[in-house]
Amino acid sequence: MCGILGVVATTPVNQLLYDGLQVLQHRGQDAAGIATAEGGRFHMHKGPGLVRDVFRTRNMRNLIGNWGIAHCRYPTAGSAWNAAESQPFYVNSPFGLMLAHNGNLTNAEQLKRDMFLQDLRHMNTNSDSEVLLNVLAHELQVASTKYQVDAETIFKAVAGVHKRVRGAYAVVAMIAGYGLLAFRDPYGIRPLVIGKNETAQGMEYLVASESVAIDTLGFRFLRDVEPGEAVLIDTRGQFVSRQCAEKTLHAPCMFEYVYLARPDSLIDGVSVYESRVKMGEFLAEKIRHTLPHLAIDAVIPIPDSSRPSALELANRLGVPFREGFVKNRYIGRTFIMPGQASRKKSVRQKLNAIAQEFRGKNVLLVDDSIVRGTTSREIIQMARDAGAKKVFFASASPPVRFPNVYGIDMPTRTELIAAFRNDEEIRQEIGADALIYQDLDTLKQAVRAVNPALTQFDTSCFDGLYITGDVSAAYLASVEDARCRPGRADGDGGEGGQLDLNLVADE
Numbered sequence: 001m002c003g004i005l006g007v008v009a010t011t012p013v014n015q016l017l018y019d020g021l022q023v024l025q026h027r028g029q030d031a032a033g034i035a036t037a038e039g040g041r042f043h044m045h046k047g048p049g050l051v052r053d054v055f056r057t058r059n060m061r062n063l064i065g066n067w068g069i070a071h072c073r074y075p076t077a078g079s080a081w082n083a084a085e086s087q088p089f090y091v092n093s094p095f096g097l098m099l100a101h102n103g104n105l106t107n108a109e110q111l112k113r114d115m116f117l118q119d120l121r122h123m124n125t126n127s128d129s130e131v132l133l134n135v136l137a138h139e140l141q142v143a144s145t146k147y148q149v150d151a152e153t154i155f156k157a158v159a160g161v162h163k164r165v166r167g168a169y170a171v172v173a174m175i176a177g178y179g180l181l182a183f184r185d186p187y188g189i190r191p192l193v194i195g196k197n198e199t200a201q202g203m204e205y206l207v208a209s210e211s212v213a214i215d216t217l218g219f220r221f222l223r224d225v226e227p228g229e230a231v232l233i234d235t236r237g238q239f240v241s242r243q244c245a246e247k248t249l250h251a252p253c254m255f256e257y258v259y260l261a262r263p264d265s266l267i268d269g270v271s272v273y274e275s276r277v278k279m280g281e282f283l284a285e286k287i288r289h290t291l292p293h294l295a296i297d298a299v300i301p302i303p304d305s306s307r308p309s310a311l312e313l314a315n316r317l318g319v320p321f322r323e324g325f326v327k328n329r330y331i332g333r334t335f336i337m338p339g340q341a342s343r344k345k346s347v348r349q350k351l352n353a354i355a356q357e358f359r360g361k362n363v364l365l366v367d368d369s370i371v372r373g374t375t376s377r378e379i380i381q382m383a384r385d386a387g388a389k390k391v392f393f394a395s396a397s398p399p400v401r402f403p404n405v406y407g408i409d410m411p412t413r414t415e416l417i418a419a420f421r422n423d424e425e426i427r428q429e430i431g432a433d434a435l436i437y438q439d440l441d442t443l444k445q446a447v448r449a450v451n452p453a454l455t456q457f458d459t460s461c462f463d464g465l466y467i468t469g470d471v472s473a474a475y476l477a478s479v480e481d482a483r484c485r486p487g488r489a490d491g492d493g494g495e496g497g498q499l500d501l502n503l504v505a506d507e
Contacts, residue, residue, distance in 0.1 A: 103406060228247075259369055291436060
């Protein structure tokens with residue numbers, strides 16, 4: 001789960017890219033980077049931390065050019081605090097490429113071996129995004145004639161990427177001297193949308209992880225990038241696209257609607273806000289039919305993702321909706337913080353209870369999901385400490401029982417509270433007086449109610465069915481082993497220095 005952005009404009013894009021990263025900050029807080037181009041010269045600055053902390057005025061002044069890409073990083077593979085793993089990544093052969101990637105490759109290790117032994121390319125980091133960059137570079141080299149690049153060559157190269165790469169990937173890339181390339185995996189697991197803006201100087205285009213970047217930057221939403229599709233925008237603003245995958249299946253990640261995306265975003269024809277309202281509606285129906293005896297005095301959301309679901313649930317049940325927790329917005333999202341110790345420490349720093357909303361009441365707390373259970377347990381205890389008589393807990397999504405290997409930081413079953421427990425055992429573990437989960441079929445129905453054209457989803461973290469069909473038990477075991485290996489940087493690691501590079505690309 002990272003945020004990516006690409007812009008081809010008629011004026012300097014450094015401020016556009018910075019502002020776009022700010023509204024995509026929820027997708028990654030570990031590191032940020034911006035690359036721009038002026039002629040055949042790339043300019044890049046990247047480093048660890050929030051967008052506002054990585055970039056200073058002197059950095060922005062060096063980001064010259066009317067087109068570029070940007071990335072905010074949330075690590076799932078590779079090291080968490082190594083500045084060298086910040087994106088975008090650069091390679092100078094065959095044409096000079098910059099690439100930023102959202103997702104996770106499931107065959108990255110095999111590709112690394114192939115790159116080294118067959119394609120004679122060397123990886124400098126543990127990031128699968130650098131692997132993806134080198135696969136694209138190699139396919140461009142194979143597809144080109146006398147090292148000349150054109151649209152046909154680029155689309156042929158993307159088709160070669162689709163044949164070799166497995167997993168989830170939404171990509172923005174810069175090809176020196178030519179323009180911006182964006183493409184999406186054949187399953188459309190990770191989101192990618194296109195916006196445009198007509199100016200007196202010509203047409204401008206923007207590609208981003210979520211439509212909220214398009215809205216806030218003053219562009220007009222055009223459409224989603226289709227699964228397997230590649231979009232090419234040259235430096236003059238000429239737009240062309242092509243389906244580059246032999247076989248596609250539209251199956252977006254369900255967790256985007258549950259938690260990851262901002263509620264004001266539109267992804268694959270679905271308003272994230274409307275889908276969450278529907279989740280609350282269906283969850284209320286389940287409570288009404290299965291737990292009618294619950295004497296609920298107030299429905300209280302766990303801010304912020306669950307608020308639309310909680311409000312609709314309260315309306316459907318005819319129970320008062322109350323804001324019982326105040327969120328410190330200067331603390332990062334606990335779900336995407338590396339390391340369990342940091343996650344535990346931050347919960348009470350992040351939320352504080354309003355005692356009068358709990359004192360002497362039976363409260364129903366509503367969250368978007370329960371992943372590790374750490375946050376849920378702490379919040380329930382906070383409600384009790386504030387004076388609640390009984391604390392019921394509802395999840396707008398089903399139990400998360402399986403690893404997600406497509407770009408979300410929950411890859412091992414040992415970390416998941418629901419992996420080896422039934423609902424009653426989970427209730428006891430988090431300390432709730434009652435626990436209510438959304439049913440998976442109902443969750444799918446909630447999203448389809450907003451866009452009936454969506455017939456399939458990646459729901460692997462709920463049902464263990466991996467949409468790409470290549471995730472084996474051996475692969476999951478290898479991922480878990482890698483995370484548990486001493487020295488892996490999912491814990492508290494040292495920060496690296498920022499990188500500020502001016503690169504002359506080969507045209």
